[in-house]
Amino acid sequence: MTTQSFLDAIEWTRHGDHTFEGTFGDSWANGPAAYGGIIAAAFMHQLREACDRPDQSARSFHMHLCAPVFSEPTRMTTRPDRLGHTVSHVSAEMTQNENICATAHATFGADQTNGPQRDDLERPSVPPPNEVDRQEETPLSPAFAQHFDHRFCLGDPPMSGSPRARTGGWLRAVEPMPHDARLMAALMDAWIPSTFPTYESFRRTLTVDFRCQFFAPPRGDSDTFYLFDARVDSTSDGYACEDATLWGPDGTVVARAQQTYAILD
Numbered sequence: 001m002t003t004q005s006f007l008d009a010i011e012w013t014r015h016g017d018h019t020f021e022g023t024f025g026d027s028w029a030n031g032p033a034a035y036g037g038i039i040a041a042a043f044m045h046q047l048r049e050a051c052d053r054p055d056q057s058a059r060s061f062h063m064h065l066c067a068p069v070f071s072e073p074t075r076m077t078t079r080p081d082r083l084g085h086t087v088s089h090v091s092a093e094m095t096q097n098e099n100i101c102a103t104a105h106a107t108f109g110a111d112q113t114n115g116p117q118r119d120d121l122e123r124p125s126v127p128p129p130n131e132v133d134r135q136e137e138t139p140l141s142p143a144f145a146q147h148f149d150h151r152f153c154l155g156d157p158p159m160s161g162s163p164r165a166r167t168g169g170w171l172r173a174v175e176p177m178p179h180d181a182r183l184m185a186a187l188m189d190a191w192i193p194s195t196f197p198t199y200e201s202f203r204r205t206l207t208v209d210f211r212c213q214f215f216a217p218p219r220g221d222s223d224t225f226y227l228f229d230a231r232v233d234s235t236s237d238g239y240a241c242e243d244a245t246l247w248g249p250d251g252t253v254v255a256r257a258q259q260t261y262a263i264l265d
Helices: 006-010 036-051 143-147 181-187
Strands: 019-022 056-065 074-083 087-096 099-110 148-155 166-173 205-214 226-236 239-247 253-263
Touching: 006 036, 006 181, 036 056, 036 074, 036 087, 036 099, 036 181, 036 205, 056 087, 056 181, 143 148, 148 226, 166 181, 181 205, 181 253
Parallel strands: none
Antiparallel strands: 019 074, 056 099, 056 205, 074 087, 087 099, 148 166, 166 226, 205 253, 226 239, 239 253
């Protein structure tokens, strides 16, 4: 397996004003297809270019995964829905063999310097990352796990039959890369589903919907860890809705996400 870098995976070749082509390498796979976080990062990269408003930052991102995205030539088409002075909206779709496999929408907005500042979320109390062992890869680990350093310290182990659907810990990318909304979108989908601790044996999950909001601008380097905390409060009809929060090294909330996934098998 050839390891593809993060930037090589998300910076696609331009064909015209709003059309791009690229291929996710096998090292970014989750089972037979690309993992959702790298798809989200690729969307965020091209949507940022389509916005063309340097003074506006990513505020929200919403992705629907309609079909598996395989390691083969893929096309993305972006559309600036409205480029405003303060807030802009852009959208995109991803296709393989002329079939839509994912769609996305993003909102970018300029800073509102007179806006209220509020943060009532309390970061969990956990040991620092240098006191937590790195999670070793196993035969069940997806290929994309090689790109991240996971250090479990929240919730219970996967497949432990726990009554709590919660998981998380320290997380960072293992290669140097820009710490921006592209990486944050990838990190928000880089952990195991928080329903895994409630199982006693492995079960497959399939993400169908992913939403992410971006808050404090991330500031980090190749050694920076982020604290990830995710939980599922209820499931119904074989679907779970997971809420996740990502804290920066200074304790500020960097991003929050919610994703809906089907519980298979």
